[in-house]
Amino acid sequence: xxxxxxxxxxxxxxxxxxxxxxxxxxxxxxxxxxxxxxxxxxxxxxxxxxxxxxxxxxxxxxxxxxxxxxxxxxxxxxxxxxxxxxxxxxxxxxxxxxxxxxxxxxxxxxxxxxxxxxxxxxxxxxxxxxxxxxxxxxxxxxxxxxxxxxxxxxxxxxxxxxxxxxxxxxxxxxxxxxxxxxxxxxxxxxxxxxxxxxxxxxxxxxxxxxxxxxxxxxxxxxxxxxxxxxxxxxxxxxxxxxxxxxxxxxxxxxxxxxxxxxxxxxxxxxxxxxxxxxxxxxx
Numbered sequence: 249x250x251x252x253x254x255x256x257x258x259x260x261x262x263x264x265x266x267x268x269x270x271x272x273x274x275x276x277x278x279x280x281x282x283x284x285x286x287x288x289x290x291x292x293x294x295x296x297x298x299x300x301x302x303x304x305x306x307x308x309x310x311x312x313x314x315x316x317x318x319x320x321x322x323x324x325x326x327x328x329x330x331x332x333x334x335x336x337x338x339x340x341x342x343x344x345x346x347x348x349x350x351x352x353x354x355x356x357x358x359x360x361x362x363x364x365x366x367x368x369x370x371x372x373x374x375x376x377x378x379x380x381x382x383x384x385x386x387x388x389x390x391x392x393x394x395x396x397x398x399x400x401x402x403x404x405x406x407x408x409x410x411x412x413x414x415x416x417x418x419x420x421x422x423x424x425x426x427x428x429x430x431x432x433x434x435x436x437x438x439x440x441x442x443x444x445x446x447x448x449x450x451x452x453x454x455x456x457x458x459x460x461x462x463x464x465x466x467x468x469x470x471x472x473x474x475x476x477x478x479x480x481x482x483x484x485x486x487x488x489x490x491x492x493x494x495x496x497x498x499x500x501x502x503x504x505x506x507x508x509x510x511x512x513x514x515x516x517x518x519x520x521x522x523x524x525x526x527x528x529x530x531x
Contacts, residue, residue, distance in 0.1 A: 267474070268293050269317060275472035275509040282470040284452055285509075288445060288484075289475030292355040295319045296452050302459040322448055323351030329444070334365040341388065350448070354441040356393040356477035363437050364391035364418070367430065376429065377420050384419030391418055396434040397481045407431070435483065442484040446491025453496070453504065465500045472509040479508060 272285035272295055284296040298318045300310045310316075326349035331339075338361055339345055339352060352358045368385055370376040377385075384390055395417050402409035407427040414420040414430065422430070449471055457464040478485060493501040 268295050268319065271472050271474045271509055272297075272317065275470070275507070279470055279507075281468045281505070282472050282507075283456065283464075284449065284469075284471040286445075286449060286471060286473050286478075287475045288355065288473065288478040290355060290357045290477075292323050292351050292445070292475070292477075293320065294322045294448065294452060296456060298456070299459055320452065323348050323355065325350040325448075329353060332362075332366075334362050334369070338362060338365060350444070354445045354448075356475075356481075358393075359437055359441055359477075360391045360393040360396050361389050363396050363434050364389070366433050366437070367391070367418075370429075370433075376426060377422060382419035384417070393477065393481075396438065397483075399431060400434055400438070400481075400483050402431075438481070438484050439487045442487030443491040445484075446488040447495060449488075449506070450492055450495045465496070465503060468503055468505060470505045470507055472507055474509050479510065 268285055268287050271287065272282065275285065276282040284294065286292070286294045295317050297315050300306055300314055300316050303316070303318075306316070324347065326347065329349050331349070331353070335349075335353060338358065339349065342352070353362075364385065367376065368381060371381045371385065395413050399410045399413050406424060410427040410430060411422050414422050414427070420426075453464060453469065453471075456469075478488075489506060492504060492506065496504065
């Protein structure tokens, strides 16, 4: 409960929460089947529509609709997530060690840094880029998620874009074989991130299916997605969708629509504000 008494923490979280709720509200305004919203960008969070009778700790007046929105704060999930040595080292060096572990494995803030740490280890232990480790590559967060995304879009025979990014961003002079190894490292990290995000979505859907006594998986259910990572990283999107399909099975997953809600948060925030203005408030 200490976090909720910390005014700085609340002020920091409110914008993210409004983006999340705005995404759900904006998407649901156009489509009644939208029941889940997920932000996948620099940070990450998810919320969903829950039945109030399934919340035993809920106190005070309940909504007339019998439903409310649950903010999962799933980025803070930290138990049971498989971590590599690179994850643990990055977490230990962060400003909040041991916290936000799920976010640190799936969000845009961290994927590039995990890849950088893996490449530094390979440079040190197997001389991936020659005998010396480039200073720029050793700089925390020098390699960003947009960089590894751009490298993964390189379809040229000589991987020229990969070479240019490694040179400009990390100070690395690379051969074609080294560039291919770099792409394999990036792909492994992005595949894990996308699949973990997909598993998180499936966990929410399974909770809703249980609470609704089997009414979620038998009908069209839409998950509204927003955030630059989901929007701009095609491999990440693909791995996320693959995980949802694999975990739910091909038949059930046909009813689950994962849909990009571009700028949905702004529209949803306006709708929420307009709706709220209709009611009298006694603060």
